[in-house]
Amino acid sequence: MVRTWFITGVNSGFGREMAEQLLGRGERVAGTARRPDDIADLKAKYGTSFWTAQLDLTDTAAVADVVNRAFHHLGRIDVVVxxxxxxxxxxxxxxxxxQIARQIDTNLIGPIHVVRAALPHLRRQGGGRLIAMSSYGGQATHPGASLYHASKWGLEGFFDSVAAEVAPLGIGVTIVEPGAARTAFRTTAGTLLGADVDAYRNTSIGAMRAMLSNPDAIAKGDPGKMVQIIIDSVEIDPGPRRIALGGDAYTMIKRALVERLAALEAQKGAAFATDVAR
Structure with a gap:
């Protein structure tokens, strides 16, 4: 079965890898990028199989227009990534x-508007799949990444709730939680750091800043293998609610969940003691 995919951010990283794998196997892709010139080579290679549009997710007014045009042009879109x-x-x-506004607008508000625009189309066609690229940072945290975590925890809460809303309509939701991968994510993050506050230089935040600027800090995650698992997950019905990718993702998420569960259990008596006695 040939599927049609709508993917934001196909110019680099997981988005680029996903578009290349899908187009290479004969699927159709509607891909967006802030700079269309970055994907001109894919357009030249795959022609009509690759529909493209310029989109900056911080431009919320443009999101619905691009999503609507993609559905109108392609007729049916099976997977929205x-x-x-x-x-x-x-x-x-x-x-x-x-920096605060752009991070939240790109990582959280933008995807919310993509989903709002796509759902009427998915309902009318009788189903589809929504995929949200989160990270293990949507379940576990590190010092120095508070804003990034805020965007990803918000993203996961949104998609977790939407999943229950749209399941009766034949629309599935999968949240992907990769660990560190060999993409440009870390390099880009190193160029966008907030101001260096003197008081934190000898803390874990100072260590984080040093790691982001260390060329020898190479991630273990293979983007190609990760994307293959994401693509294959669409064949599963019902699809997995979450997919953890990478040994670091598994380790960090498990540690965070175990610690939170233990802390919750320790509060069980106090929690029930606050209920109104009958």
Whole structure:
């Protein structure tokens, strides 16, 4: 079965890898990028199989227009992938108003608007799949990544809730939680750091800043293998609610969940004691 995919951010990273794998196997892709020139080579190679549009997710007014045009042009879209995003790191004191707004608009508000625009089409065609590219940072946290975590925890909460809303309509939802992978994510994050606040230089945030600028810090995750699992997950019905990718993702998510569950269990008596006695 040939499927049609709508993917945001196909210019690099997981989005680029996904588009290349899908187009290479004969699927149709509607891909967006902030700079269309970055995907001109794919358009030249795959022609009409690759529909493209310029889109910056911070331009919320443009999101619905692009999504609607993609469905109108292609007729049916089976899978909508919210992939575009980036990491804004640094001590919270060093983040500017603009950095805060752009991170949340890109990683959280933009995907919400993509889903709002896509759902009427998916309902009318009788189903489909929504995929959200989160990270293990949507379940576990590191110092110096507070804003990034805020965007990813918000993303996961949104898609987790939407999953229950749209399941009766034949629409599935899968949240993908990759660990560190060999993409440009870390390099880009290193160029976008918040201001260096002196008070944090000898803390874990200082170590984080050093890691992002260390050329020898090479991730273990293979983007090609990760994307293959994401693509294959669409064959599963019902699809998995979450997919953890990478040994670091599994380790960090499990540790966070175990610690939170233990802390919750320790509060069980106090929690029930606050109920009104009958």
């Amino acid at each position: 919210n992939n575009a995003g980036y990491g804004q790191f640094g001590a919270v004191e060093g983040l500017s108003d603009e």
